[in-house]
Every structure is written in C-alpha cells, then in structure tokens.
Amino acid sequence: MAAVALLSLGAALPARAESLADTMVAAYRHSALIEQNRAVLRAADEDVAASVAALRPVVEWVARQSASRAEGSTTARSTSLSIGAQVTLYDFGRGQLAIDGAKEQVLATRQALVSIEQDVLLAAAIAYFDVREAIQQVGLQQNSVEVLTSERQAAQDRFDVGEITVTDVALADAQLAATRAALAAANGQLEVAREVYLAVTGRQPGALAAPPPLPSLPATLEEARAIAQRTHPAIGQAQRQAAASELAVASAAAERNPTLSGTASVGVTRSPQTELGGYGSRNSSSVGLELSQTLYSGGRLSAGHRRSMAQRDQARAGLLNTSRQVSQQVGETWANIAVARAQITAITQQISAAQQAYDGVREEAQLGARTTLDVLDAEQALLQARADRITAESNLQLAHYQLLAAMGLLTVENLQLGIPTYDPSQYYNAVRNAPATSRQGESLDRVLRAIGRN
Template structure:
C-alpha cells in the first residue's frame, strides 16, 4: 500500500511536470525542501544519533578498563626514625580489570539500549509524518486564502459597479436614497472582509515560510491522495499495525521491561579479572648509610588475579531500584494503551473529517451553481421592478459565501485525507518517494557508532542544518495567479440592464 502511495503521488506530480513553469511550485517540491532544511526534523535526527550512543555506552561496561596513576613525593621534613623513607620518590601504578560476570547487567543494558534505538527510529518516522502534515496544511492554507482574497476582490469590484449603477438610477429618480445607502454599506463591509482576508493570507504565507523555509511561489494544485481507505475500520487496523507513534510506545515498553532485569543484577555476585603493576624510583635519595645496608633505588612489581564481589547488604538500594524500574515499566505499559487510544481516535476522526469535507464539497458546488443562477435571476427581476437592490446584494453575498465555503472544504478534505494517511503510517519520506536527494538513513549512523571503542573519538563540530528565514522578505497579500474558472463570475453589471457589459450605458 505504501508503494501505491509512492507511485500514485509520483504519477500525479509527474503529470504536471510539463506544465511546471506555468503552475509554479508543487507540493512535492515543498516537501523536499522541508525534509532537507526543516530545523525541527534535523533536531529529531540529532536526537536519534544521541540515542544511538546508548548502545556503546552500555557495552562499555563489558570492556576492559586500563589506567595509570603516578606520584612524585618530596619529603620535606622527615622523622628521626624514618630510616626507610627516601627524600623523594617517583611511583607509577598500572591497573587493569576485565569484567567476567556481572549478573546479566551489561547484557540487559545493551538490549534495552538497542530497543530504545528502535523506539527512536519510530519517533523519527512520526516526526517526518508530522512535518509533512504541516507542509500539506500550510500549502493548502495558502491556496485557500489566495482564492478567498480573489473572491473578495471580485466581490468588491462587483459591488463598486453596483454602487455606480445604483447611484445613476438614483440620479434619474428610478431608485431611492435608501437603495444607494444599502449599496454603500454592503461595499464598505466587503472592503473590510477583503482586508481581513488579505491579513489571513499574509499569515498563511508566513506560516508556510516557517515550515518549508522559503516564501511560497505560485503554488500548483496538490496531486490526488491515493490509497485512502473506504471504511474507518480499515483505517484503524492499518494504523494499529503501522503508526510510528504506537510502535515507539511499544518499543519503550519493551525497554522498560528489560530495565527491571538490569536492576535485579545489582543483587548478584560479580567476578572480574584484575591485573596491575607498579614502579618506584627513589632518585638516589635512600642511601645505604641511612639503614646500614645497600637498597635498590628502583624496582618493579606485577600482580594478577580474580576479583570476586558478593553483595550481602546494600541498605535496600537494589530493592528500591527494582521497584522503581517496575513502576516505570507500568508507566510505559499505560503509555502504550494511551497511544493506542489516540491512534484509533485520530484515524476515525480524520476519516470522518475527510468524508465530511467531501460531502461539503459536493454541497458547496451545488450551492455555487444555484447561487449563481439565483443572482442572475434576481438581477433580471430587478430590471422589471420585481426585486429590490437589497435582494441583489443578498444574492451576491450568498454566492460569495458558497464560493468561500467551497474552497475551504477543498482545503479541509485534502488536509484531513493526508492526516488519515499519517495516522495509518503512510505519510513518511519512504512512502512519499521524495526525489530531492538521498533520504536520511538512521541505520547508517547506528552502524557507524555501534562497535566503536576508542576513547579519543568524536564527531565534527555540529553545524546548523535548518535554514534561517530572517532574510525572507515580509509577505504581501498580492495574488498573481488566475482564479479557478468555476469560481469566476463576471463583474456585476447594471442591475437595470443585466445583459449588458460593465460599461454598457443605461
């Protein structure tokens, strides 16, 4: 199914490739840019790399420890009976230990760390899906708000023509001052609505910059969403099997269970292989005259053996650690149930919102057609005296409202549909088939650090990945692309002559 989503989006976007210059930026391009440059996603990747280091950290407790300790001592004042104490001494000790048995603590720690790496990868997948959902939302917000601005501009121009025609008819005594006032009032309201729509468009464009990283160009219509389920139960079953947030919670639960075994190891015996050596040098400050015989000024020694520790009583610490790990396991178990509830609710809610928006689109399209016919009829009836100016104004407002409702429903349907895919675990980079370069592979970093054991190892100094937007110009409400044909309507003509053009004289 994920492959079908990839192929479907590729075909949908590919079908617009020839017209990319005319259509402008595509949704795929916005996703690729956000995938490569969004700081939140880059931070999640860095967080996963930190989680990867938990495995070599846990494994380090099973590796040998080697250390050297040195001292230089100057005996400034010596006691009168200090016959074997030199004036100064240089000593060095070499100590080595190798753990042989630690009650399973290291084995369980490594297993828990590896499980948390799997949980981190699932969280990264969830972060990708959330980012792409945000891109889809802001992309469609801009398209919606551009259309709403154009609809309001169209409405203002129509009301301006209406006001001119009404004023002309008032001058010849065909209408009253009330008719003119009604036209003026409706035009003033429409201008206010236009200013509000322009402010909303600016906000949507700024949100687009915050998520994607650059200002929106002329946005192409988004491609169809493939592989959407026809039944909410199908969505729920798929989500329970694939949702990355649920998978992360399950992995964290498994890691918490292993932590309990790790805590129990503190009560078990430990066996270590130990070795050491030392060197001393009195720097010729312990003479034979001090003790009456010749003593060596330098010497070495070495030891090797087994270190065996059997805990008998530790003040209740191990028991408290076990109980603490068990309590945290209980938290992780409940988090799985809570996450599962949320996943089920998200899938069902997104399915219902998607279906509802589809029904609203159908109703709004019918309403736009009906209101367009109604407006034409009211104008025609007004020309013969059967309708008033306020009825024309009301019909125009109804048409505007239905058109705004239509573009809003289209946005809501697409966003809800993508949210449904995200809840089902089908809205990640691998599912989308993004072609903006190689996809980030979390396994590469894990394999790079998994077996590293050198103390003097580090990565290059971290550099910012996310792009800054401070230099992106402030957005304006200017819309350059043409309004969709089914939303266009001719600028209102003289109500007394509805068959004429804008400049048709009375």
C-alpha cells in the same frame, strides 16, 4: 549568439509552479526539528556503545609523587608510575541486559524520528493548502469588490434618474465597504499563511501548482485502523519503550547478583636507599581476581527494582493509551473526509441555486420588482457559498494527508518524494562497537560529515 538566444528563451519561459511534493521536500530539508531529533538518535546510539564498553577492560595509568619525613630525619621522596587494567569477567547478565535495553531505546528513538518526519511533512501540507486557500479567497473577494462596485454605480445611476432612493445607494455603499473589509482580512490571512509557509520550508511561496490527485485510501475505516496499529511510529515507539522497561526490570533484579572482576598492574617506584644513599628503582606487578556482592544496601536495590516495575507498568499503560489515541485520530480524520465530501456536494448545489437566484433578482430589480437590498443579499449569499466551497475543498484535500499521518504513512519513503533520506543505521553501525582505533575513528568522521551534508 546561439547562447544568447537560448538564455533569452529561458528567461521568457514562466517559472515552474511549486507542487505539494516540492513543498514537502523543502520542509524536510529545512526542518531544524528533524536535525534536532537526529542528534537525539545519535546520542541514543552512543548509549549502546557505552553499554558495550562497560564490559571491556578499563586501562589506567597512575603517576604518584609522595614525600614523608620522620622526626629527626630528612624528607624522603618517592616517585611511582604504574599502569593497571580491570575487567568484569562475569556479572550474571547485567551487562548484556544493559546493552539490550539501550538497543530498544535506539529503536524507540528511531520511531520518534519518524513521528517528527510525519509532523514536518503534515505541517508542509497544511502550509501549502492554507496558502492556496488564502489566494483563492483573496481572488473571490476581489471579484466581489468589482461586482459590488458595478452594483453601486448602477444604484447611483438609478438614483440620479429617480428610480430608487438614497437609502438604496447607502445600502450599496455599506455592502461595498463590508466587502472591501473582507478583502483586507483575506489579504491579511494570505500574509499569515505565507509567513507560516516560510517558517516551514525556509522560503516564500511562489506560484503554487494545483494539488495532485487525492491519495488512495483503505476501503473501510476498520482497515485504516488496522494499518495504523501496524505502522504508526508512535505505537512502534511505545512498544519499544515497553520492551526496554521489561529489560530494565530484569536488570534491576540482577543487581543483587555477584560480580567477578579481574585486575592486573605493572609499575615502577623510585625511592631513596637509606643504607647506600641515593635513589633506587623497584619494579612491581600484580594480578588478581575479585568476587563481590552487595549484601545490604539500605533498601536501595529493592527500591530500584520496584521503581523499574512501576516504570514498566507505566510503559504498558502508555502503549495502550497511544494505541487508543491513534485509533481515535484515524476515526476523526475518516469522519472529516466524509464531512468535507458531503459539504462539497451540498455547497455545489447551493452555488447553483444561489447563482440562479442572483441572476433572477438582478433581472427583477431592473424591472422594479426587486429592491437594491434584495440584489445585495443574493450577491452575498452567492459569495458566501463560493467561499465555503473553497474551504471545504481545501479541508477535503488536507484531511486525506491527515489520515495518512494517522495511519503512519506520511513519510518521504511512502510518498515517494524522490529525495535521499536519512539512514539511522549508518551512524549506529559506526559506533555500536564503541570504536576507539584510529581507522574506526576516521570512518566515523566520514559518516558525520556525510550526515552533515544531508
């Protein structure tokens, strides 16, 4: 009985409203875009492993079956089995440059993943504020329909006693129909916002809680821009790509250097013995050193070197362009915050004046000093001012999170959402040495399964 009573009490309690943090957490966990770019990062991690493996021995086995026949003799068949190894002993730094370049690409891809995380969280914030704004707009339009329905009935009553003409009633009908159309549009916008919310979070929005207090911001625009230059993931990605391009130039120049390789092989060959008849086996082994260098490649090496330098220049210009774009985004969002604040202040004064005007016009209309059109115009001005304030308040709240994104601070860690986050170093540490043994492979499998559960 106690359990039944407890369940009944739980059923009677209202469901907890979803906060902005809940929306962001749901979007982070639901996002297929984040999963896609995590896979891209894991592929970049494997490039490091491949570069490391290029400096290790390559061991191969070869089984060969051959048959030969000379004129006037029988067919002679031979079978051989050999195992050989080849390793680069010294390549004048090319292999290490490839490893360093792959590592820089990994770091660049990690920054790209942070950018995706910011995009997902910002999309969640936009969906959250859009749904809240749409709900408020629907409520405002519904209230306006109720008010205008009363106004229309009052106009009909006044017409019935001969105080106003049929024109006044028609004006009330027209305004009521227009408000109903606006209500239908607001309901449609709410459905659109809900669909966006569903796409972002994977679930339909329930009751949404009031937004949290606005996040704290830097004191000045210049301070915000300085933070963005240090922390924005797009700038970090461009910096890593520029560093990788520098290494690529050095690697292309090193392609002209010699390569020292070592080889070793052992094998056994089984072939017919012409003098004694039957087959015999012969063991063989060999070791060797090989020093090689490309003297002429038809211009391929020179073209590759020039291409690397052009790509380096491209990366440097991309870094400068990204830095400027981030600075522009910070400035724009900073201005949007100032504009939204000014709009809210002005619209609040407008609503106060419009409310006073509406109340006065209604009283004067009851005394015959104002027309029905005057009342409808005053009511419409008050409605529009209230709708504008809803939009301005939503814009102000959203602009704060857009500024956080422009500064590179809209992340799960910085927002302290309290959920486990993806550790990009976990997979990298498991594969960076190109594991091949069973113990390392089992460890890697456990990492992959853990990543999949997250």
